[in-house]
Amino acid sequence: MSDATLTVRNLATGFKMGGRVMNVVREVNLEVRKGEVLGLIGESGSGKTVTGMSILRLLPDNAVTEADTLDFLGTDLLSLSAERFREMRGTRLAMVFQDPVGAFNPSKKISWHLKQVFERAGTKSPEHAARAKNWRQASIKLLADVGIPHGANVMRQYPHQLSGGMLQRTLIALVLVFEPDLIVADEPTTNLDNIVERQILRLFRDLQKRLDCGFLYVTHDMTIAAMLCDRIAVMYAGSIVEIGPTKQIFSDPKHPYTQGLLASALALDTKTERLQEIPGELPNPGNLPPGCLFEPRCKFAKAECRAKPPAMTDVGGGRNVRCVLYGHG
Amino acid sequence: MGFLWYLTIRIGGALATVAVGSFLIFLIMKLAPGDPALAVLGESATPETIAAYHKEFGLDEPILVQFGIWAKMVLQGDLGKSIALAGKFPIKDLLATRLPITLFIGMYGLVIAVVISLIAGTAAALRHGKLTDTVATSIAVLGISMPDFWFSYVLILAFALSLDWFPSYGFTAPGESWIGAFHSGFLPALAIAAPMAGVFARILRASLLETARREYVTAARSYGFAAPFVFVHYVFRNAVIPFVTVLGLQVRYLLGGVVIIERVFGISGMGSLMVDAAFARDYPVVQACALTFLVGVLFVNLLVDIVCALLDPRRTR
Ligand SMILES: Nc1ncnc2c1ncn2[C@@H]1O[C@H](COP(=O)(O)OP(=O)(O)OP(=O)(O)O)[C@@H](O)[C@H]1O
Ligand code: SF4
Ligand SMILES: [Mg+2]
Numbered sequence: 179m180s181d182a183t184l185t186v187r188n189l190a191t192g193f194k195m196g197g198r199v200m201n202v203v204r205e206v207n208l209e210v211r212k213g214e215v216l217g218l219i220g221e222s223g224s225g226k227t228v229t230g231m232s233i234l235r236l237l238p239d240n241a242v243t244e245a246d247t248l249d250f251l252g253t254d255l256l257s258l259s260a261e262r263f264r265e266m267r268g269t270r271l272a273m274v275f276q277d278p279v280g281a282f283n284p285s286k287k288i289s290w291h292l293k294q295v296f297e298r299a300g301t302k303s304p305e306h307a308a309r310a311k312n313w314r315q316a317s318i319k320l321l322a323d324v325g326i327p328h329g330a331n332v333m334r335q336y337p338h339q340l341s342g343g344m345l346q347r348t349l350i351a352l353v354l355v356f357e358p359d360l361i362v363a364d365e366p367t368t369n370l371d372n373i374v375e376r377q378i379l380r381l382f383r384d385l386q387k388r389l390d391c392g393f394l395y396v397t398h399d400m401t402i403a404a405m406l407c408d409r410i411a412v413m414y415a416g417s418i419v420e421i422g423p424t425k426q427i428f429s430d431p432k433h434p435y436t437q438g439l440l441a442s443a444l445a446l447d448t449k450t451e452r453l454q455e456i457p458g459e460l461p462n463p464g465n466l467p468p469g470c471l472f473e474p475r476c477k478f479a480k481a482e483c484r485a486k487p488p489a490m491t492d493v494g495g496g497r498n499v500r501c502v503l504y505g506h507g
Numbered sequence: 508m509g510f511l512w513y514l515t516i517r518i519g520g521a522l523a524t525v526a527v528g529s530f531l532i533f534l535i536m537k538l539a540p541g542d543p544a545l546a547v548l549g550e551s552a553t554p555e556t557i558a559a560y561h562k563e564f565g566l567d568e569p570i571l572v573q574f575g576i577w578a579k580m581v582l583q584g585d586l587g588k589s590i591a592l593a594g595k596f597p598i599k600d601l602l603a604t605r606l607p608i609t610l611f612i613g614m615y616g617l618v619i620a621v622v623i624s625l626i627a628g629t630a631a632a633l634r635h636g637k638l639t640d641t642v643a644t645s646i647a648v649l650g651i652s653m654p655d656f657w658f659s660y661v662l663i664l665a666f667a668l669s670l671d672w673f674p675s676y677g678f679t680a681p682g683e684s685w686i687g688a689f690h691s692g693f694l695p696a697l698a699i700a701a702p703m704a705g706v707f708a709r710i711l712r713a714s715l716l717e718t719a720r721r722e723y724v725t726a727a728r729s730y731g732f733a734a735p736f737v738f739v740h741y742v743f744r745n746a747v748i749p750f751v752t753v754l755g756l757q758v759r760y761l762l763g764g765v766v767i768i769e770r771v772f773g774i775s776g777m778g779s780l781m782v783d784a785a786f787a788r789d790y791p792v793v794q795a796c797a798l799t800f801l802v803g804v805l806f807v808n809l810l811v812d813i814v815c816a817l818l819d820p821r822r823t824r
Contacts, residue, residue: 264728283745
C-alpha cells in the first residue's frame with residue numbers, strides 16, 4: 179500500500195526474565211494508513227500496550243523487539259540508531275498515555291511542559307522554530323483548540339491541580355505542538371468519567387482529521403472502537419486474530435474470539451451484564467497452547483486447532499482472520 | 508493550602524515540640540537523685556542555707572511553676588551554672604566554645620555524606636545491574652554496617668598514624684584557623700559521614716530507579732527529549748524529594764555519631780561535654796546539652812520540611 183504511514187510485519191516482543199526471554203507479542207502484522215484510525219482491541223494483558231510501545235521503542239531495557247519490517251513513511255525504524263530514533267519522537271511520532279495524571283512531571287507547571295515540547299518541536303521546521311519563540315501565545319491558542327478556554331490560567335497550575343480531563347486535553351495539545359505523522363494512543367480515556375470520555379473521543383476524532391495522520395488507537399472497549407476507528411485489529415494473547423474494516427467486523431465478526439468480544443459488549447448494552455463474557459482466561463505467556471492460542475476457550479475447537487497455530491487467512495473485503503474455520507492461509 | 512500557611516503550621520509544630528521536649532528534659536533532671544542545693548552549696552551547707560537556696564530558685568514551688576521559672580531563664584539566655592565541671596562556669600559560656608566545634612564537625616560530616624551519596628547513588632542507579640552498581644552498593648552496605656568507633660580507629664591507623672596525612676587526635680577550632688579546622692576535622696567528619704553516606708546512597712539509588720519507571724519518564728522520552736535532560740528534570744528532580752526527607756530523619760543519628768567520634772578523636776565538642784557532664788553528675792550541663800540537641804534536631808527537621816515543600820509542589824500547592 180502506498181498510503182501506509184506505518185507498516186509492521188512479523189513483529190515480536192519479549193522480556194528478558196532471569197536469563198530467558200518471555201515472548202508476549204508475536205507475528206503482529208498491521209498497517210496504519212494516512213488519515214486512518216486503526217483500533218487495536220483485546221482484553222487486558224493481551225499485549226496491546228507492548229505492541230504500541232514496541233513500535234515507538236519506549237519499552238524498558240529488558241524488552242527485546244524483532245520484526246521483518248517496521249516502516250514509517252519510508253523510514254526503516256528497525257535500522258535507526260537510538261539517537262536517530264529519538265529525533266523522530268517529538269517531531270513525527272507521538273504517544274498519548276492512559277493515565278494523564280501520571281504523564282506529567284509532578285514537579286513542573288503546565289507551562290514548563292508546553293515550553294519544553296515547543297522547543298523540542300522547534301527542530302522540526304522553520305515554522306515550528308518560529309512558533310517555539312512565541313510559545314506562550316501559541317500555547318494559549320492550542321489549549322483553546324482542545325477545549326481549554328482559559329489557557330493562561332491552566333499554564334500557571336501544577337499537574338496535580340488539574341482534573342484528569344483537563345490533563346488529557348493538555349496532553350493532546352502537547353501532541354498538536356509538533357503535528358506528528360503517527361500517533362499511538364494507549365487507552366487514553368480509560369481513567370476518565372463517561373461524559374469527559376465522550377468529549378475527549380470527539381477531540382481525538384477532530385485532531386486526527388485535522389492532522390490527517392496515522393492513528394493507532396489502543397482500547398479494550400468495543401463501543402469506543404466502533405465510534406472512532408476506521409479499521410480494527412483484534413489481539414488475543416499477543417497475536418492479531420482478526421483485522422478488517424470496522425463496519426464489517428461489527429456486522430459479521432469471523433473469529434470466535436471477536437464474536438465473543440462483541441457478544442459481551444452487546445450484553446453490556448442490554449444490561450444482561452456479564453452473561454456473555456467469554457469463559458476462561460488468557461493463556462500464560464510462558465506456557466502457550468501448541469496450536470491456536472484461543473483453543474482452550476473456543477466453542478468451535480476441534481482436533482486440528484491443537485495441531486499447529488493457524489495462519490492468517492485473507493477472507494476478502496480487506497479482512498484477515500487467524501482461524502481454521504476460514505481456511506489454512 | 509498555601510506555602511505560607513504550611514510554613515506557619517510547621518513552625519508552630521516545631522515550637523510546640525520544643526516546649527514539650529524541654530519539659531520532659533526538665534522533668535527527667537528533676538527526677539535525678541540528689542538535691543541540687545547540696546550539689547551547689549557543698550556538703551557543709553546548713554539546713555538554713557539550703558532552705559534559702561530552695562526559696563531563691565523556687566525549688567519549693569509546684570513542678571509546673573518551677574518549669575516556668577527555668578524556661579523563662581533559658582529564654583533570657585541564662586542556662587544556669589555548671590555545678591561540677593569547669594569550676595562553676597556559666598553554662599552559656601561553655602556552650603559558646605563547644606557548640607561551634609560540634610556544629611562544624613557535624614556539618615562537615617553531613618556535607619561529605621551528601622556529596623559521596625549523590626555521586627555513588629546516581630552512579631549506581633545509572634549503571635543499574637552493572638559492576639559500578641554492585642561495587643557502590645557493597646561499599647554502601649559496608650559503610651552502614653561498620654561500627655563508627657571501629658571505623659574511626661581504622662581511619663586513624665591508616666591516615667594519621669601510618670600515612671601521617673592528618674592528626675590522630677585533637678581539633679583546631681575554626682575560630683583559630685579555617686584551614687586547620689578542615690584539615691584536623693577531616694577524619695572525624697569522614698567517620699561520621701560513612702554510615703550516613705551509605706544510607707543516603709541507597710535511598711537515592713532506590714528512589715532514582717523507582718522514579719525512572721514512572722510513566723512521566725516514558726512520556727518525556729516520547730517527546731524526544733535528550734537522555735541527560737530527562738534524567739535531570741524528570742528522574743533526579745523527583746527522586747531527590749525522598750532523598751532529602753531521609754536526610755532530615757538521619758540527623759538525629761548524626762548526634763549519636765558525634766558523641767562517639769568526639770571521644771575517639773579527643774575533640775572537646777558538645778558530645779564530649781555531655782558525656783563528661785553525665786559522668787560528673789553535672790545535671791544542669793546535661794540538661795543544657797540535651798536542650799541544645801533537641802533544638803538542633805528540630806531546627807534541621809524544620810529546614811528539611813521547608814526544602815521538601817519547595818521541591819514538591821504537591822505538598823503545599
Ligand atoms: N516491562 C515488562 N516486563 C515483563 N513483562 C511485561 C512488561 N510489560 C508488560 N509485560 C507483560 O506483557 C503482557 C502484555 O501486557 P500489555 O501491557 O501489553 O497488555 P495490554 O493488552 O496493554 O493490557 P491492558 O488492557 O491491561 O493495558 C502481560 O502479560 C504483561 O505481564
Ligand atoms: S482455530 Fe479452532 S480453536 Fe482457534 S479460534 Fe478457530 S476454531 Fe477456535
Ligand atoms: Mg495496556
